Amino acid sequence: MSIRLFLALIILADFIFLLYGISTLSISYKEAVIFYDTNGFLHYLVRLSTSIFGQNDYALRLPFVLFHLASIPLFYQISSFFLRRDTDRLLSVVVFILLPGVVSSALLVNSASVVIFFTLLFIYLFLRKKENLYSLLLPLLVFIDNSFSILYLGLFAYSLYVKNRYLMILSAMMYLISLYMYGFGVHGKPRGFFLDTFGAYSLIFSPLIFLYFFYTMYRILIKGKKSILWFISFTALIYSILISFRQRIVIEDYAPFVVISIPLMLGEFLKSYRTRLPQLRKWHRLFFSLVFGFLIINFLATYFNQLFYRYIDNPKKHFAYKYHIAKELSRALKQRGVKEIKTDDEKLKKRLKFYGITSSDNLKLVENNSFADPKSVTISYINYPIISYSVTKVNK
Numbered sequence: 261m262s263i264r265l266f267l268a269l270i271i272l273a274d275f276i277f278l279l280y281g282i283s284t285l286s287i288s289y290k291e292a293v294i295f296y297d298t299n300g301f302l303h304y305l306v307r308l309s310t311s312i313f314g315q316n317d318y319a320l321r322l323p324f325v326l327f328h329l330a331s332i333p334l335f336y337q338i339s340s341f342f343l344r345r346d347t348d349r350l351l352s353v354v355v356f357i358l359l360p361g362v363v364s365s366a367l368l369v370n371s372a373s374v375v376i377f378f379t380l381l382f383i384y385l386f387l388r389k390k391e392n393l394y395s396l397l398l399p400l401l402v403f404i405d406n407s408f409s410i411l412y413l414g415l416f417a418y419s420l421y422v423k424n425r426y427l428m429i430l431s432a433m434m435y436l437i438s439l440y441m442y443g444f445g446v447h448g449k450p451r452g453f454f455l456d457t458f459g460a461y462s463l464i465f466s467p468l469i470f471l472y473f474f475y476t477m478y479r480i481l482i483k484g485k486k487s488i489l490w491f492i493s494f495t496a497l498i499y500s501i502l503i504s505f506r507q508r509i510v511i512e513d514y515a516p517f518v519v520i521s522i523p524l525m526l527g528e529f530l531k532s533y534r535t536r537l538p539q540l541r542k543w544h545r546l547f548f549s550l551v552f553g554f555l556i557i558n559f560l561a562t563y564f565n566q567l568f569y570r571y572i573d574n575p576k577k578h579f580a581y582k583y584h585i586a587k588e589l590s591r592a593l594k595q596r597g598v599k600e601i602k603t604d605d606e607k608l609k610k611r612l613k614f615y616g617i618t619s620s621d622n623l624k625l626v627e628n629n630s631f632a633d634p635k636s637v638t639i640s641y642i643n644y645p646i647i648s649y650s651v652t653k654v655n656k
Contacts, residue, residue, distance in 0.1 A: 263346045271332050274357050278325050281367045281563050282317050286586035287614045289607040291369040295614065301404050306369060315614065320369060327373040328366035334380040341387050342523040348530060356522050358555040361464030361515050363562050371405045375516035379411055386488060398434055406442035407513035409435055414495035418488050457504035460511040466558050468551045476525045493521035566641040575646045585639055585647060590615035592637045598651060601625045624654050
C-alpha cells in the first residue's frame with residue numbers, strides 16, 4: 261500500500277472521528293459570543309459557514325475541521341525535511357492528530373486550527389524556498405489573529421541567527437504592526453502563573469510528551485541543529501513562560517506554535533533509538549509505548565467523554581459540561597412545542613438562541629433536578645440523567 265493511500269486513510273479516519281465528536285457537542289457560551297457579539301475573523305468565518313449550510317453544529321464547526329484536515333498534508337510534507345523515512349513521517353502525523361490540543365482545536369470554535377494551518381503553510385513555503393508566496397502570506401496573517409505576533413517574533417529570532425536580512429526586516433515590521441493593532445497584552449498586577457502554564461501545556465500535549473518536548477527544545481538549544489521550526493516553537497515556549505511570571509496567559513495564543521514541533525521531537529527520539537544496539541533499546545520502547553498508550557486513551561476520552569458522567573457526583577464539574585446540554589435541551593423543548601422561553605441563566609439563554617429557542621415572557625425554564633418527574637425536561641447521556649428543568653408559566 262502506498263504512503264499516499266496510508267495518509268489518505270489516516271485523514272479519512274480522523275474526519276470520521278471529528279464528525280462523531282461534533283454530534284456530541286453543543287455550542288458553548290464562549291462560542292455563542294463569537295457567533296453573535298464579535299466582529300473578528302472567527303465571527304465572519306462561522307457566519308459564512310452557517311449561512312451556507314444552515315445554523316447547526318456541523319456548519320458551526322466545519323471551517324475548523326477543514327483547516328485541521330488541510331493541515332495534515334502540510335504537516336506530512338514539512339516532516340519530510342526532518343524525518344528521512346516515510347514511515348517516520350506517517351508516525352509524526354499520527355502523533356500530531358492524537359494530541360489533545362490538536363483534537364480540541366479541530367472541534368471547537370477557536371483560532372488554534374486556523375493558526376496551525378497558516379503557520380504550517382508558511383513553513384512549507386519557506387522550506388520550499390517560495391519567497392514570493394510567503395512574502396505575501398506573512399502580511400495577511402496579521403489581519404487573521406493576534407497570536408501571529410509570536411510567529412513574527414520567532415521568525416525575527418531565526419533571521420538573526422541565519423543572517424537573513426530580508427526576513428529580519430519583514431518579520432520585524434509585521435511584529436510591530438501586530439503590536440500596534442492588538443497591543444502588547446500585559447495587564448494587571450504581577451502574579452505568578454508559571455505552574456498554570458506548565459499544566460496547560462501538559463493538557464495540550466499529554467504530560468509525557470510535554471516533558472519530552474521541553475527536553476527536545478533544550479537539547480537542540482545546547483547542541484542541536486536550530487531550524488526555523490525549532491525557533492518558532494522555542495520562541496512560543498519561552499515567551500509564554502516569561503509572560504506567565506506576571507499574568508495568566510491565553511494558552512490558545514501559544515499552543516499552535518508548540519504542537520507543530522512533533523517532527524523535531526520524533527527525530528530526536530528515533531535518532532537516540534536507532535543509534536543503540538537492539539538489546540539496549542528496552543527503555544525507549546517502554547517510553548514510546550507509554551506515550552502512545554496515553555495518547556490513545558486521551559484521544560478516546562475526548563470523543564467519548566460523556567461516559568464519565570456516571571462517575572462524577574456533580575455533572576457540572578465534567579471537563580466538557582460547558583459544551584453539552586444546550587442542543588439536547590432545545591430539542592426537548594421543541595418536542596413540547598416550546599420555541600420561546602425565559603431563563604435567568606444568561607449564558608444558557610444565548611446558547612439556546614443558536615438552536616432557535618428565543619426569549620419569552622410567558623414561559624420560564626427553571627432547573628429542578630427532579631429526574632423522576634415526568635413533567636420535567638430531563639437531559640440524559642447514555643441513559644444516565646444529567647440535569648432536569650421544569651417549564652412553568654410566568655405569573656404577571
